[in-house]
Each structure stands twice: as C-alpha cells, then as structure tokens.
Amino acid sequence: MDPVPAPRPGGGSPVPDLRALRTRSTRYHRPRAPFCGVGYCTNCLVRVNGVPNVRACRTEFAPGDAVSVENAWPSARFDLLAAFDLLFPKGIDTLRGFRRPAFARGLYQTVVRRLAGTGSLPTPSRPVPMAPARSVATDVVIVGAGAAGRTCASALIAAGVTAVVLEREPGVPAVEGCETLVGTTAVFLPPPDLARPHPFQLIASALGGTAVDVRARRVVVATGGYDAGLWFAGSDRPGVLTAEGAERMHPVNAPGFRHAVVFGGGPRALEILDRFPEQAEAVVAPGAIDPDVSRRGSELDIPLYPRTLLLSAIGRGGVRKVRLARRGGNSPTFDVAADAVILAHRRLPHAQLFFQAGAAMTWHPEVGAYGPVLGAGGETTVPGLYAVGEPAGARDRDGAHRSGATTGTAVLANGSWPTPSTPPVDAAHHELEGYYQELLTAGPGPGKVVACPCEDVLLGELLEATERGYRGIEVAKRYTGLGTGLCQGRYCLPEALLVLAVREHRPVQEVGYITQRPPVVPTSLGALAGLPDPGAPSP
Amino acid sequence: MTAPERRSYRTAIIGGGIVGLFTAYHLLRAGAGPVLVLERGFLSSGASGRNGGGVRQQWETRPTVRLMREAVGAWKRFGAEFGTNVWFRQGGYLFLANTAAEVERLRQVTESVRAEGLNGRLLDPASAGRHAPALSLDGVLAATFLETDGTLYPFPGVWGVYEAVRALGGEVALGVAVTGIRTEGGRVVGVSTTAGPVDAPVVVNAAGGWSADVSRLAGLEVPNVASRHEILATEPLKPFLDPMVIRLSDGLYFSQTMRGEVVGGLSIPHPPGTRAGVPTSPAFLRAMARSLVAIVPALAPVGVLRAWSGYYDDTPDGFPVIGEDPRLPGFVHANGFGGHGFMLSPVSSKRVAQAVLGERTDLDPALFSPGRFLDPNRPTRAEGLQPG
Numbered sequence: 001m002d003p004v005p006a007p008r009p010g011g012g013s014p015v016p017d018l019r020a021l022r023t024r025s026t027r028y029h030r031p032r033a034p035f036c037g038v039g040y041c042t043n044c045l046v047r048v049n050g051v052p053n054v055r056a057c058r059t060e061f062a063p064g065d066a067v068s069v070e071n072a073w074p075s076a077r078f079d080l081l082a083a084f085d086l087l088f089p090k091g092i093d094t095l096r097g098f099r100r101p102a103f104a105r106g107l108y109q110t111v112v113r114r115l116a117g118t119g120s121l122p123t124p125s126r127p128v129p130m131a132p133a134r135s136v137a138t139d140v141v142i143v144g145a146g147a148a149g150r151t152c153a154s155a156l157i158a159a160g161v162t163a164v165v166l167e168r169e170p171g172v173p174a175v176e177g178c179e180t181l182v183g184t185t186a187v188f189l190p191p192p193d194l195a196r197p198h199p200f201q202l203i204a205s206a207l208g209g210t211a212v213d214v215r216a217r218r219v220v221v222a223t224g225g226y227d228a229g230l231w232f233a234g235s236d237r238p239g240v241l242t243a244e245g246a247e248r249m250h251p252v253n254a255p256g257f258r259h260a261v262v263f264g265g266g267p268r269a270l271e272i273l274d275r276f277p278e279q280a281e282a283v284v285a286p287g288a289i290d291p292d293v294s295r296r297g298s299e300l301d302i303p304l305y306p307r308t309l310l311l312s313a314i315g316r317g318g319v320r321k322v323r324l325a326r327r328g329g330n331s332p333t334f335d336v337a338a339d340a341v342i343l344a345h346r347r348l349p350h351a352q353l354f355f356q357a358g359a360a361m362t363w364h365p366e367v368g369a370y371g372p373v374l375g376a377g378g379e380t381t382v383p384g385l386y387a388v389g390e391p392a393g394a395r396d397r398d399g400a401h402r403s404g405a406t407t408g409t410a411v412l413a414n415g416s417w418p419t420p421s422t423p424p425v426d427a428a429h430h431e432l433e434g435y436y437q438e439l440l441t442a443g444p445g446p447g448k449v450v451a452c453p454c455e456d457v458l459l460g461e462l463l464e465a466t467e468r469g470y471r472g473i474e475v476a477k478r479y480t481g482l483g484t485g486l487c488q489g490r491y492c493l494p495e496a497l498l499v500l501a502v503r504e505h506r507p508v509q510e511v512g513y514i515t516q517r518p519p520v521v522p523t524s525l526g527a528l529a530g531l532p533d534p535g536a537p538s539p
Numbered sequence: 540m541t542a543p544e545r546r547s548y549r550t551a552i553i554g555g556g557i558v559g560l561f562t563a564y565h566l567l568r569a570g571a572g573p574v575l576v577l578e579r580g581f582l583s584s585g586a587s588g589r590n591g592g593g594v595r596q597q598w599e600t601r602p603t604v605r606l607m608r609e610a611v612g613a614w615k616r617f618g619a620e621f622g623t624n625v626w627f628r629q630g631g632y633l634f635l636a637n638t639a640a641e642v643e644r645l646r647q648v649t650e651s652v653r654a655e656g657l658n659g660r661l662l663d664p665a666s667a668g669r670h671a672p673a674l675s676l677d678g679v680l681a682a683t684f685l686e687t688d689g690t691l692y693p694f695p696g697v698w699g700v701y702e703a704v705r706a707l708g709g710e711v712a713l714g715v716a717v718t719g720i721r722t723e724g725g726r727v728v729g730v731s732t733t734a735g736p737v738d739a740p741v742v743v744n745a746a747g748g749w750s751a752d753v754s755r756l757a758g759l760e761v762p763n764v765a766s767r768h769e770i771l772a773t774e775p776l777k778p779f780l781d782p783m784v785i786r787l788s789d790g791l792y793f794s795q796t797m798r799g800e801v802v803g804g805l806s807i808p809h810p811p812g813t814r815a816g817v818p819t820s821p822a823f824l825r826a827m828a829r830s831l832v833a834i835v836p837a838l839a840p841v842g843v844l845r846a847w848s849g850y851y852d853d854t855p856d857g858f859p860v861i862g863e864d865p866r867l868p869g870f871v872h873a874n875g876f877g878g879h880g881f882m883l884s885p886v887s888s889k890r891v892a893q894a895v896l897g898e899r900t901d902l903d904p905a906l907f908s909p910g911r912f913l914d915p916n917r918p919t920r921a922e923g924l925q926p927g
Contacts, residue, residue, distance in 0.1 A: 026775070051840045053774050094626075099618040106853060109628050109797070116800030117775030121673060122837045130832070166676075190818060203821055209840060222634055397590065398807075403903055456799075468702075471713075473582050478588055478694045481798070486844065518819050522842025528828035529839070531821060 003288055016056050018044065018249040019256030021272055022238065022317075024072040027092065027115050028085040028315055028448075031076075033238030035391035037248030037454075039521070040487045042454045045070075045118055048124065053486070053522075054121020057249065058207070060170075064126065077317075080345055084115070091448070091458045095479075123461035133211035133530040136179070138164040139218040140411060143186045143353065145172050147400035148407075149222030150390025153178060157409025164214060166204055168223075183207035187519035188220065191358040192384060199384060200357075203531065205519065211527040214458050218384045218411060219357075221257045222352035222404070225390035228368075229491035230263065231499070232439070233312035236450040239319035241266050243344035247275065257340035261322050263310055264345035265289035267396065270296055272344045281338050284308050284324060286345055286435045297533060303336075309435070311444045312482040313341055327438050330355060346432075348494055349391040352516035357382050361511050364393075365430040366495055370513060373418055377410025377423075378403060381420040386411060425509050435501045436495070453490040454485020462496060466503040473512035485523055489514065540714035542734040548575040548710075550895055551559045551739035552729050553717050553753055556587035557693070557774050557881050558873050559745035560700040561710070562895070567707035571896055574709045575739070577732060579716040583697045586747050587881060589849030590801050591770060591792065591927075593783050594882040595632045595688040596657055597648050601898045602906055606886050611665040613885035614691060621699030626797045627710050630781035632688035632927070633670055636680045639909075640682045641787045648924060661686045672833050690783055690794045693881055698704045701918035720757035720819040720870065725756070727869030741895050743871045747812055748850025750874035757867055762912050763860070764853050767809040769823040773838070775799030784834070785927035791830045792927030798842065805830055806926065819846040851878040857922035860908045861887060862894045865910040871895050877925055904914050 023043055024031045035045040039058040047068045048054045048061070062066065072079040084092070092115070098108040143152045145167035156163050157177040165175045170183035184206045188521065192199035198215035206212055227242035229235065241249075243264075250256050258279055262272050265285030273296045274282050282303045283289060289297075291308040295306045307327040313319045313336075322341055325333045346371045354361060359380040360373040371391055372380045378387050388407045394400040440463075449459035457480045465479040473496060476482060482496060483489030493514045500511045550566055552559040555578025563574045563786060582588075594614055596607040614627040636642045645661060652659030660683065667682035668674060676682075704711060712734065729738040744752040748765040755761075771775060776799050784792040793803025807826050832839045852874050854860060860875035873891040876883060890900040890907075904911065905927035911917050 052776065053842065089910050095623055095698070097624075099622070099624060102619065106616075110627065112626070113628075113778050113797055113799070114799065117777050119774070120777040121779040122840050124837070124840065182745040187823065188819075188824070192820065201821060203824075264567075467703075470582070470698075472581050476582065479698065480582050484845075486842075488845075517845040517847050518824075519843060519846075522844050524842050525773070525828040525832050526839035528824045528843060529832050531825040531828075534825070 016046065016061065017055055021323055021367070022076040023069050024076050024079050024082070024118075025236065025453065025456050026118050028069065028088070029079050029082040030071065030085050030236060030450070031082070031238055032453070033058065034237060034249055035240065036226070036242050036491070037245035042118070042225070042394070042486045046457070047119060048063060048260045050123040070120060079084055089448070089473050114134065119152065119420065121531070125397050130526055131210045131530055133213045133527070133532060134206070135213045135215075136164055136534055137198055137215045138162050139215050140198070140218045140220060142220045143202070144168070144222035144224055144389065145180060145182070146222060146224050146389060148392075148394060148404040149220070149396050150175055151404030152220050152222060152388050152400045152408045152411070155405055159412050161412070163207060164216070166212070172205055181206070183213060184212055185521050186353060187521055187523050189334075189353045189357045192382065203519075205521065205523040205527055209524050209527050211523070213528050214380050214533050218386070219440055220386045220388055220407060221391055222388045223352050223391060225347040225349045225489065227268065227343060228494055230310065230345065230348040230449060231436075231444070231449055231495050232310045233444040233449050234314060234319070236453040237313050237315060237319055238317065239339055240313055240314070240341045241343065243251060243272050243342055246272060246342045252276065258344050259338045260340040261336055261338045262344055263295055263340050264343070265306060266345070266346040266349060269293050272342050273297065273300065279340070283337050284310055287431055296495070307440050311439070311442065312342070312447065314446070326441055327435075329438070329441070334358055347390065352520045353386065353392055354380060354385070354391070354514070355516040358516055359385060361513060365432070369499060370431040373420065375416065375418040376406075378407035378412060379417050381418050383417045424506050432509070433498050433501050437497050440499070440502065451496065452480075452482040452485060455481050456483045456488050459499075462499065463503065466500065471504055471512065473500060476500060488516070488520065489536060540734065541712050542715065543575055543712050543737055544710055545730070545917070546678045547574065547738040549739065550574050550738065550741045550743060551737055552576045552579065552743040552745055553730070554585070554745035555711055555713065555748050556585050556745065557697055557700065557804055557884040558747070558888055558891070559743065560697065560704055560743060561884045562743055562873055562891045563699070563704045563709045564700055564707070564742040566891050567704060567709050568896060569867070570723035572702070572708055575737060576704065576709065577715050577717055577730070577865065578710045578711060578713050581713060582701060583694055586849045586851070587693060587697050589770065589847060590693055590878070590881050591691045591804065592693050592796065592847060592881070592927055593628065593632070593792065594691055595685070595783070595927070597632055597634060597652050597659055597688060598922060599644070599648055599651060599683050600922050601655055601827065602903060603900055604651050604657070605921050608655060608657065610883055610886045611687060617696065617699065617885070622690065623695040623855070625693070625696045625699070628797065629689035630783070630794070631670060631684055631686040633667060633782040633784045634683045635676070635784065635786045636681045637678050637705050637786065638790045639680070643681045644787065645681060648784060651808070652685060654720055659683055665810065669780055671780055671784060672790050673837060674784065674835055678840060684782070688732055688783065690796065692797055696881070699793060709822060717756065720727055720753075722757070722822065722867065725917065727867060737863045741869050741871060743873050743891060743895060745873040745891070747874065747876075747880060748852050750852050752813070757870055759864060759866060759870070761860070761909075764811045765799050766811055766853050766880060767848050768801065768804055768820055769806035769826055769827070769846060769848040770850055771824070772800040772802045772844050774842045774844050776841065783927060785896035786830075786834065787926065789830055790926040791834070795833060798926070801831070801838065801841070803827070803831065819848060852880070853877050855912070856920065857925055859883070859887060860907070860909050861890050861902060862900070862904070862908045865913065892901045
C-alpha cells in the first residue's frame with residue numbers, strides 16, 4: 001500500500017492533492033491519474049480508513065484519515081506489477097488463452113483472479129453506520145440544481161407547488177423556498193406505479209453512505225451532462241483529462257500541467273482556453289474550429305489544427321507529446337510536445353434515469369447520444385416525467401434557463417404526453433462516426449488503446465469481437481466486459497457505439513441502446529439496506 | 540436480424556440460449572444436420588446471460604446429483620473442447636441451515652450426495668466458517684459443503700458453443716422470433732417466424748422462461764411457470780471468498796466471480812409470468828442488501844454496481860422437462876430447468892439430442908418426461924432444493 005502525497009496545506013479539511021495523486025489500473029497496472037474530477041472514473045480510487053474504492057475527488061478528508069492507494073507494489077509511482085503491461089502488449093486473452101496445459105488451470109485461475117479489481121475487502125477502522133434512509137414525499141422532485149433545474153423549481157414554487165430538489169454536488173446553495181438535498185445523487189427511478197398516490201419512487205444516494213427514498217407525483221430530470229472521453233493510444237495516461245477534470249482539479253494559478261493540447265473546437269474548448277491561457281499549447285479539433293475559438297487561439301498565438309485525428313499520447317508515466325494527423329486520409333503524422341491533453345470536444349447528457357423509467361429514447365447523431373423523446377414542454381413518453389437542460393437538448397446557460405422555464409409552465413399545465421413511436425433510422429454516417437472511421441484506418445498507436453479504463457479492456461478486443469461476427473453493443477459488452485466497470489460505461493460505451501456503427505456498417509440505432517442498469521452510480525449495500533420496508537405505508 | 544438460409548431443416552430449435560445451442564451442437568456432432576437455432580433477441584439476452592454461474596452437485600434427489608456430477612466433468616473439459624474459457628472454479632458450495640427443519644433437509648441432501656460417491660459433508664458452524672472466514676454465521680445451526688462444486692463465467696460458455704455450432708455447419712438465426720408451430724395431420728412440420736416459414740419435422744422448445752408461451756403456440760397446455768428473479772453485482776474486490784454460499788431460510792445465494800464482483804440474489808415474491816419485462820425492483824435491492832450485509836458485515840460500504848433480473852422456467856416438481864411431447868409427435872421439450880438450466884446444459888442437451896434422434900435416454904420418464912404431468916397417478920417425488 002502506498003501512502004498518497006501529503007495533504008495540501010491551507011484552509012479547509014486536508015485533501016490528497018489530486019494533481020499529484022497516482023494510482024494503477026486493475027489488470028495491467030498502468031499508471032493512472034485523476035481524469036474526470038466529477039466522481040465517475042476509477043482513476044482516483046483510494047482506500048480510506050479501511051474502506052476501498054473511495055473516490056478521492058468526491059471525498060472530504062479529515063485530519064488523521066488513513067489514505068492509501070491499493071493495487072500497486074511497492075508503490076503507485078513504481079509498481080513492479082506493471083510487468084503485466086509490458087509482457088502482454090496485445091493484452092491478456094482471458095477468453096481464449098490459459099487453456100493449456102490442463103494441470104496449470106488452477107494456477108491460471110489464481111493469477112487471473114488476483115488481477116481483477118483494485119480494492120480489497122473493507123476492514124473499516126470504525127463501524128459503518130447503518131442509517132435508515134431518509135424518506136421524503138413531495139408533489140414534484142427536481143433532480144439537479146443547475147441552471148435548468150433551478151429555474152424550473154423556482155417557477156413551480158412561485159405557483160405554490162411543493163417541490164424537493166436533489167443536487168449531486170455538495171456545497172451548492174439551496175433553491176429558495178423548497179427543500180434542497182445537496183450531495184445527493186439520484187441512482188434509481190423505476191417505471192411509475194400509477195396505482196399509488198405518489199406514482200414515482202426515486203432512490204438517491206447521499207454522501208456519507210445513506211439512501212434517500214423520494215416519493216413524488218412528478219419528476220423533472222435536470223441532471224445536466226458531462227465531458228466525454230475519447231479513444232486514442234494512451235488515452236488513459238496521466239495527463240489526459242476531461243475539461244471538467246481540468247476545471248475541478250487544477251487551480252488556475254497552479255495547474256498540474258504546463259503545456260496542454262486542448263481537444264475540441266467549440267464553446268467548451270473556448271472555456272478551457274479562457275481558463276488556462278498560459279498553459280494552452282495548441283487547439284486540435286476533430287472537425288471545424290469555431291470562429292471565436294480561432295480568434296482566441298490567435299490572440300494566444302498558439303497553433304490551431306482543425307479536422308485532425310488525435311492518434312496517441314506518448315510518454316512514460318505521463319504525457320510527453322501527442323501524435324496527430326490531418327484528416328482526409330494518408331496524411332503524415334506529426335507530433336506536438338505537451339504534458340496534458342484536455343478533452344473538450346463533446347458533452348453528453350446524463351440520460352440514465354429516462355432509460356430506467358422506461359421513456360422512449362431517440363439518437364441524436366450530432367451529439368452522439370441517446371436522449372428522451374420529448375414534447376414541446378419537456379414531457380417524456382412516461383406521464384409525469386419531464387426533461388430539462390442538457391438532457392432536453394440545451395447547449396448553454398440561456399438554453400438551460402429557457403428549458404427550465406418552459407417545463408415549469410408545462411408541469412403546471414399538466415399537459416399531454418408524446419406517444420412512443422419508433423423514430424426513423426438515419427442511415428447516414430455522421431461526423432462522429434467519420435472521425436473513428438478515419439482513426440481506425442490510420443491506426444492509432446503506438447501502445448495500447450484502453451477502451452474501458454475501469455476494466456482495462458482494449459480496443460483490439462472490441463474489434464476482435466466484431467471480426468468474429470459478434471454484433472451489437474449488448475453482445476460486445478458481454479463479450480469484452482467493456483462498460484461493466486465503476487464508471488458504468490460513461491467513458492467507453494458512447495465511443496463503442498460509434499466504432500461499432502463503423503465496423504458493422506450500420507446505423508447506431510441498430511447497433512443498440514446503452515441500457516442503463518441501476519444504480520446510476522455505485523451505491524453502497526449499507527445505504528440500500530436502509531431503504532424503507534416496501535410493505536410499510538408510504539409517507 | 541440474420542434470416543435462415545434455407546427453407547427446410549432436419550431440426551429447428553427455438554431458443555438460442557445455452558440449452559438450444561448445446562442441443563444443436565450434439566445433433567451436429569451426431570451428423571444429424573441441417574440444424575437451425577432461432578433466437579428472438581441477441582446471444583445471451585435471456586437467462587444464459589443473466590444467471591449467477593453456479594454449478595453444484597448437492598441436490599435432494601440422486602438422479603439430479605448424478606446428472607450434475609456428469610456436468611461438472613463436462614465443464615472441466617469445456618475450455619479444451621470449445622476454445623473459450625468459462626473459468627470453472629471449484630471453490631465449493633456452502634449451504635447454511637438456520638432451523639432444525641433445514642438441518643434435516645441438508646442431512647438428506649448429504650445422504651443423496653454421498654450415495655452417489657461424492658464427498659459431501661454436514662458441518663457444524665465452526666467448520667463451515669473455515670471455508671469462508673468473511674461470513675458471520677450467527678444463527679447458523681449446520682452447513683453442508685462439497686468442494687468439487689463451483690462457479691463459472693457464463694458468457695464464454697455461450698460464445699464457445701455458438702462458435703462450435705457454426706463451425707459444424709449449424710445455423711443460428713438471431714433476431715428472429717417464432718410466431719407459430721406448424722402442424723399437419725397431428726404432427727409437427729415446421730415453424731412460422733418473423734423471417735418467414737421454415738420446414739422441420741422436429742421442433743425443440745428450448746425457450747427458457749418463455750417455454751410455456753411456445754408450447755401454447757403449439758396448442759399444448761404445460762404446467763411450466765415463468766418466475767422473475769433478481770440479481771446484483773458489487774464493485775470488484777480482490778479475492779476474499781472461495782465458495783458459493785446459499786442460505787436456505789431466505790434463498791440468499793452469492794459468490795465472488797473471477798472478475799472480483801460479488802454476484803448474488805435472493806427470492807422475493809413476484810407475480811408469475813413474463814409480462815413485467817426484466818426490471819429491477821427497489822424491494823429486491825433492499826432485501827438483498829440487508830441479507831448480504833448481515834452475513835458479510837464487511838461488505839456494508841461496498842457499492843452495488845448493477846442489478847438485473849431474468850426468468851426461471853419452473854415446473855411443479857422441480858425436475859426439468861426433456862423429451863418428445865406424447866400429444867404432438869415432433870415437438871420436443873428441453874425446458875423447465877428452473878434456475879439451473881445453465882449448469883445442467885452440457886448433459887441435459889445430450890439427452891435432448893437423443894430424444895430428437897428417437898433414441899432412448901437414461902432419464903427416468905416418471906421424473907423427466909413431458910408425459911409425466913398427464914398421469915394423474917404419477918409419483919409425487921420432487922426436487923426441492925431450488926435456491927442457488
């Protein structure tokens with residue numbers, strides 16, 4: 001076990017310095033560093049006071065906490081078990097390898113079993129509280145206190161509706177006039193039971209390990225979105241970050257990087273250029289670069305590479321340079337020296353609750369994501385369930401406010417619901433698929449393309465499944481294990497859909513949905529055990 | 540969708556789960572092609588991709604013990620024969636009894652197991668704890684353990700047999716649903732499908748939880764009942780638990796997979812039938828979490844990663860249904876496996892293939908044949924050890 005770097009000095013509770021934290025991946029012990037900053041990826045998992053798999057980026061540490069990194073020996077910075085990464089450049093084939101000789105089966109099982117997971121069984125240094133879940137009953141529950149959720153909540157409260165707001169982030173100010181549960185993530189929204197006075201049951205997980213059981217007549221989902229991942233060789237290296245990861249974990253006056261390649265040509269890339277003007281080294285975009293991004297890039301006097309493939313991040317234990325190639329086929333590769341790659345090319349909505357509740361979904365090719373089929377007021381096909389903000393297609397703050405206000409009015413009017421219909425299948429391949437088509441042709445490299453960093457599944461394994469005739473995202477998931485790790489597939493399944501559409505020569509809608517099995521984020525057994533008895537009368 | 544390539548087959552198998560695929564494999568090995576497997580969804584979309592991967596030889600009745608003993612041998616050879624690893628790990632099965640009646644039941648199980656030459660043992664709680672030190676055994680009166688029982692990873696089993704079937708020239712039509720059983724002169728002549736009609740003098744019903752629906756398509760009333768069962772997986776952890784653990788009192792079962800996840804379920808009441816789809820219920824998450832934390836207290840802070848459900852295909856006496864239906868020549872049953880179709884599949888499918896070929900099987904017709912339910916005076920013997 002490896003003690004994490006010393007707590008950062010200064011006010012507040014001591015936290016491990018996320019800029020300096022290093023961990024190791026599950027199977028190949030590849031070096032990793034915090035990537036997403038918002039509590040989804042597996043790169044900041046530490047053991048705290050005997051509890052494994054704690055996300056350092058989501059934890060308030062107290063003085064005296066025992067914090068360590070698991071799955072590394074002797075330390076996360078120098079891990080001898082990384083030999084597995086070198087010994088198996090094409091990956092460990094647990095599906096077809098290890099079958100002979102028969103007498104070695106037991107040994108193989110022991111080794112492969114040891115390679116799974118990162119944390120070991122909890123040995124809590126203090127007893128884990130088994131707190132009963134908090135039970136709340138309300139007319140409307142609003143999931144998310146961002147711009148859209150807030151505007152919607154305010155409109156409803158002004159009209160005298162009882163509302164409760166859930167907000168994943170701790171420390172967000174309460175919405176005036178209603179109960180706001182912060183640090184509380186909605187994890188499970190089963191289809192409503194219309195026979196109950198409160199048809200919806202929403203289960204949430206609160207920081208500190210307790211559950212919240214919300215009963216509501218209507219649900220407004222304002223869960224926002226997140227910055228997507230991207231596949232290239234070394235995309236799991238320390239130094240590769242999402243835009244959110246850079247914003248949350250790297251203070252503007254002292255970021256943990258000096259030369260960052262910003263990947264993306266839209267508003268999100270502009271935000272990163274504005275935030276880290278000193279560190280931005282180049283703008284690389286999969287498609288065109290927006291005029292205001294170009295302007296800002298020129299002011300900063302940095303090169304702009306529109307319509308460019310990001311092939312690989314090269315380095316040892318971090319990023320030293322990135323390898324690029326202009327799109328359009330057969331372009332020579334070129335390198336840009338950098339110690340960080342910030343992914344700011346694409347935001348995806350959090351749409352899991354709609355899947356769980358049984359809402360009809362439709363594919364948005366320009367975003368590369370499924371979203372709910374919506375009426376004019378944000379109504380889904382499930383009566384009583386609404387979408388606002390990014391899940392409803394809002395692209396900026398103004399859009400989010402508008403969406404929140406419109407849906408506020410719609411909730412009060414209790415209007416009509418769109419009928420589920422089979423959306424027309426769009427046979428054309430779009431920009432996003434085109435990018436991966438060219439990347440696969442050009443061939444990323446050198447080194448591993450870790451498609452699923454949580455479980456160390458390689459892109460090569462996914463492509464092999466297709467070559468053997470296995471088709472569709474559901475089978476690919478089961479064949480490779482891709483998307484079955486702690487991030488619940490957030491950073492790999494959207495990319496897998498695009499790559500499979502290319503490889504299977506068919507539209508994404510036929511490759512499949514990303515079915516979301518509950519819970520939305522891992523939720524402790526202790527919290528779930530505290531849920532109220534379903535036999536008891538509802539509050 | 541992959542439509543059938545021909546119009547006519549010697550055998551059409553309804554259901555591309557492990558039972559249907561294995562049946563096709565044995566038929567093709569016997570040279571009895573062409574064979575068509577019809578799968579409505581995708582590979583592993585049904586119970587073959589939703590089960591907990593248990594493989595046990597501890598049962599109440601000797602015929603089941605005998606079949607499963609043969610199955611354990613088949614699973615040990617699977618990797619060499621089919622080219623994919625199911626990672627069959629013989630960590631044993633630990634059954635826990637909390638009441639005197641349950642202890643008596645486990646005593647009978649151990650008798651059946653030992654009578655078949657296996658090393659099943661009835662243990663006091665202290666000895667049971669040595670096989671799984673993480674367990675809290677408060678309230679446990681006795682346990683049984685059999686070290687050659689184990690767990691496997693189901694998906695590679697499906698891939699391996701699927702690839703073998705195709706290599707032998709068998710056809711697996713994916714995304715093709717059966718809409719009718721075609722009969723002429725009181726015997727089967729084929730099936731109607733969403734990809735058109737197919738001729739086949741023998742049709743095998745290997746539809747798992749949907750087998751009663753398929754039998755009804757043929758106008759046959761059967762006592763099979765689909766029951767929904769839920770299951771969950773936790774975050775992966777380094778190895779800490781070797782056996783599959785089963786508690787009789789609430790039907791709790793769980794094991795730690797090769798991937799480190801704790802995977803398990805328990806029985807909570809659901810309305811029968813397949814109408815509900817396959818969702819997860821908050822009631823299950825609560826019950827399972829309470830039960831698991833009570834028996835492994837250290838798991839309290841461990842996260843649940845995902846939960847899902849699937850359908851058992853239950854029969855009134857707990858024995859599967861294998862053989863030709865006496866009411867409809869050409870209609871062969873390979874169903875009613877409860878929650879144990881996967882573990883039995885390498886050996887049950889051999890008998891199904893024999894039935895398709897009109898050969899005698901070594902199965903006692905009073906326990907396994909479809910005709911047994913038609914006999915009002917049939918013996919009331921039952922295989923009652925269904926959990927896990």
